[in-house]
Amino acid sequence: MDAHLHNTPPIDSFSSVFRVYEINFNDSSISYYGDLLETQQSLLKLAVPLFKNYGYDISLNQHLGEYILIAEPILPKQKEFPFTQLFLFIATIISTLYAGSMWYYIPNPLSNPLSLLQAWPFAASVIGVLAVHELGHYAVSKYYGVDATLPYFIPMPTFIGTLGAVIRIKGHIPTRVALFDIGIAGPIAGLFATILVTAIGLTLDPISVPPWAIESGYNNLTIKFGYPVLFQLIAIAVGLPGAELSIGLLTGTSQIGHPNTGLSLNPVVLGGWVGMFITFLNLLPVGQLDGGHIIRGILGERGATVSALVPGFLFGLAASLHFFGNNLFSANASSAVSMWLFWGILTLLFAQAGSAKPLQEDPLNFSRKLLGICVFVLGLMCFTPIPIQILS
Numbered sequence: 001m002d003a004h005l006h007n008t009p010p011i012d013s014f015s016s017v018f019r020v021y022e023i024n025f026n027d028s029s030i031s032y033y034g035d036l037l038e039t040q041q042s043l044l045k046l047a048v049p050l051f052k053n054y055g056y057d058i059s060l061n062q063h064l065g066e067y068i069l070i071a072e073p074i075l076p077k078q079k080e081f082p083f084t085q086l087f088l089f090i091a092t093i094i095s096t097l098y099a100g101s102m103w104y105y106i107p108n109p110l111s112n113p114l115s116l117l118q119a120w121p122f123a124a125s126v127i128g129v130l131a132v133h134e135l136g137h138y139a140v141s142k143y144y145g146v147d148a149t150l151p152y153f154i155p156m157p158t159f160i161g162t163l164g165a166v167i168r169i170k171g172h173i174p175t176r177v178a179l180f181d182i183g184i185a186g187p188i189a190g191l192f193a194t195i196l197v198t199a200i201g202l203t204l205d206p207i208s209v210p211p212w213a214i215e216s217g218y219n220n221l222t223i224k225f226g227y228p229v230l231f232q233l234i235a236i237a238v239g240l241p242g243a244e245l246s247i248g249l250l251t252g253t254s255q256i257g258h259p260n261t262g263l264s265l266n267p268v269v270l271g272g273w274v275g276m277f278i279t280f281l282n283l284l285p286v287g288q289l290d291g292g293h294i295i296r297g298i299l300g301e302r303g304a305t306v307s308a309l310v311p312g313f314l315f316g317l318a319a320s321l322h323f324f325g326n327n328l329f330s331a332n333a334s335s336a337v338s339m340w341l342f343w344g345i346l347t348l349l350f351a352q353a354g355s356a357k358p359l360q361e362d363p364l365n366f367s368r369k370l371l372g373i374c375v376f377v378l379g380l381m382c383f384t385p386i387p388i389q390i391l392s
Helices: 040-053 083-103 113-143 176-203 211-216 229-237 268-282 290-329 334-353 366-381
Strands: 018-025 030-036 056-063 066-073 152-155 162-166 222-225 388-391
Touching (some): 083 113, 083 162, 113 162, 113 176, 176 229, 176 290, 229 268, 334 388
């Protein structure tokens, strides 16, 4: 059966980049077996819009050294209810409420589940900054006609109750400008939410440590947070001196809070801290992270050179903290060493996998490049070498 009977592009229209020697017709797709004459990106750049005009979406696979161009008809999208996203969202609400119970000194929350609702400001602040970040990506993806899912939240029984949220981009990204705009939209939206949540949290009343917690030694774990420059600037703007910036769990008879007051900052502040921490990590200019999209947009394929430096920076940071951290910062740097080692390994894998590749390599204008640099600077202002100290 000939391909033209399926109303597909003539083979000659893309033969300059892909020489077809066999065609297989399936129930809902067409597979072109052939030789790749140029790069995969060159093929997709030519063939994606060509097949789209005929009502097909394409992908390029490789099996046992053989290239297969698969064309599938673009069907009207049926609106499916996002059950998975909803389930994970509800689970993350529960996990963040449970995590918040320790910051609000809620005794035995599992014996009285309704008591978890007292931690709703904490849960709302954490989930809010994550949701705004991911919805920034989602909205701009839709603007450019790129297929993307709603956010998947990741519940986890940590001290904040979640490992974050992600969206999946399933379509081809048409241009470098689109890649840049999609990548930068999340950090910009997330930073606005983070700054707002931090300012609100710093102006809310602090939490009093209840007498029963002091008498019983509520928890055997102490968590101390490092506050980045952006956090400290917001604190100054709302009139809170840096000496009072502390929040933590009670351990034994010691307290972490406003000096000599028995108070801790309002747990909503942690939502802002989470936003800054996630913003910095996402802006690491490597692979499929937001920073990887931004640097790929600004520098094109030369962005891979920058990405290759990121794992070395993180490994160097971990080594510096291991050997000098305790003296330089007068703090226990062991947890930070482990964390930066983990992220060094992770970004090494990201760098090996490479960044997203747009179909069109159109250069960015000056204003977008300047915006990207400004966002990277804000990302650095969200960095602190020892984000968390876990003390027993």
